[in-house]
């Protein structure tokens with residue numbers, strides 16, 4: 001069969017790679033991909049969801065899998081379905097669970113799913129009154145999509161007022177800040193939890209630990225992610241049961257029964273676990289409608305079951321009868337980013353601040369074939385050289401029977417990769 005993957009990042013490279021491992025798949029296309037993805041699959045330069053649907057019809061694509069949230073929110077699933085094309089991902093109504101933090105929090109509360117105390121505002125004066133009145137630290141969140149930067153965690157009332165001003169009056173994320181969700185700041189252990197769902201059955205995936213901060217020891221700014229590993233260090237079977245029973249299952253059943261939303265595809269729960277042992281409560285901070293990056297890069301290589309079979313079960317509403325199998329060995333993902341470089345007018349600080357692009361990359365072909373290499377921001381330039389195009393450039397995914405083995409392997413192999421200013425965290429997976 002022929003598969004189309006929508007996306008351009010490291011996560012999407014991992015998805016495309018996984019499909020190439022299926023004996024049932026003859027060809028994988030990626031819209032629109034990057035230089036690394038082009039080594040794994042056939043990249044096609046399609047930019048709009050209409051172009052993608054036309055392509056899928058013309059090429060007789062049997063299955064489409066959507067990596068990022070934007071095309072999902074734009075209604076790619078509705079469009080494909082209206083043309084009778086098989087596609088994996090939530091439709092535009094279900095996608096609101098990611099693209100409206102305000103409406104989602106209300107739904108979750110109505111369904112009895114644990115959420116932090118919160119209130120939604122469209123008037124900045126009322127929002128300010130609220131943050132002055134509550135008497136505890138808050139998080140001020142833009143309602144809409146803001147590329148993972150729209151949640152402002154505040155220490156003081158002044159911080160919170162400043163956040164309200166930035167989102168609602170200075171409109172630093174445009175329309176996304178027309179409304180804000182202001183919620184109580186919780187303290188606990190944060191966890192990203194991924195499931196497959198067909199709208200009725202929900203099947204948990206193995207979990208991954210990710211690293212969001214730019215610098216070692218979890219210092220520096222927040223980024224899209226600097227690395228990850230799986231299995232997760234403290235997610236036990238009983239904790240999985242608690243999350244499934246208190247969040248994942250009531251959520252999928254609740255949105256279907258109460259709001260008529262049939263949620264199909266990947267469910268990504270952003271959780272804060274508060275309390276310990278039997279008293280643990282998994283509070284939902286946010287819902288995402290897709291796989292995480294860089295979690296997918298370590299989760300998918302552990303999936304032993306054919307991803308096509310899982311997708312078909314989702315489409316047929318038969319996920320309840322499938323039990324995906326997972327490889328117990330560790331996977332560790334180390335991301336090389338565009339670090340500090342000297343420009344004409346001084347230094348660029350490097351990702352997530354300003355960085356240079358177009359820098360030649362050497363050594364990728366010397367990486368041990370036991371490792372996987374997934375690209376995020378690379379292209380082939382006019383003279384045929386592999387060069388950087390983004391803050392996150394590429395990652396190496398290693399495996400090992402222990403976490404430390406996997407970590408050492410990834411670090412050894414990463415030393416072979418060279419480009420000006422290359423930076424990666426050396427403490428990913430360090431215990």
Ligand SMILES: Nc1ncnc2c1ncn2[C@@H]1O[C@H](COP(=O)(O)OP(=O)(O)O)[C@@H](O)[C@H]1O
Nearest residue numbers: 116139148149150151183184185186270285286
């Ligand atoms: N209620 C909360 N209490 C404490 N920390 C929070 C809370 N809500 C969000 N955060 C922190 O802010 C980060 C981003 O918030 P999130 O809701 O995931 O939005 P987004 O990923 O769109 O920025 C979370 O990963 C978490 O670290």
Ligand SMILES: [Mg+2]
Nearest residue numbers: 148270286288
């Ligand atoms: Mg988040």
